[in-house]
Amino acid sequence: MNTIEIDSKSGFCFGVVNAIKKAEEELAKGGVLYCLGDIVHNNLEVERLAKLGLRTINHEEFGQLTNVKVLLRAHGEPPSTYETAKRNNIEIIDASCPVVLRLQRRIKDKHNNEIDNETQIVIYGEKGHAEVNGLMGQTDSQAIVIEHKEDLDKLDYSKNICLFSQTTKPLDGFQDVIDIISSRISPDAQFEYFDTICRQVSNRIPNIKEFATKHDLIFFVAGKKSSNGKVLFSECKKYNSNSYFVSSPDEIDPAVIKQGISIGVCGATSTPKWQMEEVEKKIADISSLIAKSV
Numbered sequence: 001m002n003t004i005e006i007d008s009k010s011g012f013c014f015g016v017v018n019a020i021k022k023a024e025e026e027l028a029k030g031g032v033l034y035c036l037g038d039i040v041h042n043n044l045e046v047e048r049l050a051k052l053g054l055r056t057i058n059h060e061e062f063g064q065l066t067n068v069k070v071l072l073r074a075h076g077e078p079p080s081t082y083e084t085a086k087r088n089n090i091e092i093i094d095a096s097c098p099v100v101l102r103l104q105r106r107i108k109d110k111h112n113n114e115i116d117n118e119t120q121i122v123i124y125g126e127k128g129h130a131e132v133n134g135l136m137g138q139t140d141s142q143a144i145v146i147e148h149k150e151d152l153d154k155l156d157y158s159k160n161i162c163l164f165s166q167t168t169k170p171l172d173g174f175q176d177v178i179d180i181i182s183s184r185i186s187p188d189a190q191f192e193y194f195d196t197i198c199r200q201v202s203n204r205i206p207n208i209k210e211f212a213t214k215h216d217l218i219f220f221v222a223g224k225k226s227s228n229g230k231v232l233f234s235e236c237k238k239y240n241s242n243s244y245f246v247s248s249p250d251e252i253d254p255a256v257i258k259q260g261i262s263i264g265v266c267g268a269t270s271t272p273k274w275q276m277e278e279v280e281k282k283i284a285d286i287s288s289l290i291a292k293s294v
Contacts, residue, residue, distance in 0.1 A: 001260075006280055007208075007267070010267040016269060033070075035070070037057075042247075043223050043225075068091070070092060080137060108138035122144050157184045213239050221266070222268035263283055
C-alpha cells in the first residue's frame with residue numbers, strides 16, 4: 001500500500017487566512033458583500049465563498065457601486081481605490097496584508113522624498129499582478145516594473161536607482177537583479193535596495209525542497225492563477241522531477257500512481273487545507289484500487 005503525506009507547512013499564509021476570516025465574519029452578518037478581485041488565486045476557494053454570498057467584482061464594476069460593503073483582499077490596493085470608495089460612499093472591509101501595507105508605505109515615502117532628483121523607483125515583480133498594481137499606485141504609476149532580467153535594459157544606469165520587490169517573489173531572483181544592477185550602475189549614481197520579500201512565502205522554498213526530495217511522487221495543489229503556486233511548483237519540479245501540478249482531484253492521472261511508493265501532497269500559500277485533503281483522498285482511492293487489482 002502507498003504512504004501519503006500532506007505537507008504540514010503548506011497552505012494559506014497569514015494574509016490569506018486573515019482575508020478569508022474577515023469575509024466569513026461579514027457574510028455571517030447577512031447582507032451583500034463584494035470582493036474586489038478574487039479573494040485568493042484559487043478557483044475552488046472562491047467558489048466556496050461565492051456559495052456563502054461573496055460577490056467578486058472587477059475595478060470597473062467597483063467604480064459603479066454606491067452605498068455597499070466591499071472587501072479588499074490581501075494583495076492591497078492603490079490610493080485611487082480608496083478615493084473611489086470615499087466618493088461613492090462604499091464601506092471598505094480592508095483585509096490588505098500588513099506586510100504589503102508596510103511595503104506600500106515605504107515605496108510611497110521613497111517616491112515622495114526622491115521625486116526631485118530623478119531617482120528611478122524599481123519594483124521586481126509580476127506585471128499586472130494585483131499587489132504590483134497597488135505598489136505602482138503609490139508612485140503615481142511612475143515606478144518601473146522588472147519582471148525578467150531583460151527588462152533591466154530599460155533602466156537608466158546614469159541615474160539613481162532604488163529597488164523594491166513584490167512580497168511573493170523568490171529571494172534568488174531578487175539577488176540576481178541586485179547583482180546585475182550593481183554591475184551596470186554608474187559610479188556617479190547611487191543604488192539602494194530593500195529586501196521586501198515576505199519570509200512566510202520565501203521560507204516555503206527550503207521546506208518544499210525537503211518535502212519534495214523525501215517522496216517518490218509529488219502532487220502540488222494550487223489555483224492556476226496563483227503566482228506563488230508557480231514559483232513553489234517550479235521548486236518542487238527542480239528537486240523531484242516526478243512532480244505534478246493539479247488544481248482539483250479530477251486532474252490526477254491514475255497512470256502516474258504505482259503500488260508501494262511514497263506520495264507527497266503540498267501546495268501554495270493560496271491553497272486551503274481542505275483542498276489538499278480532497279487530493280489526498282483521491283490518491284488513497286486510486287491506490288486502493290491498484291492494490292486490489294494486483
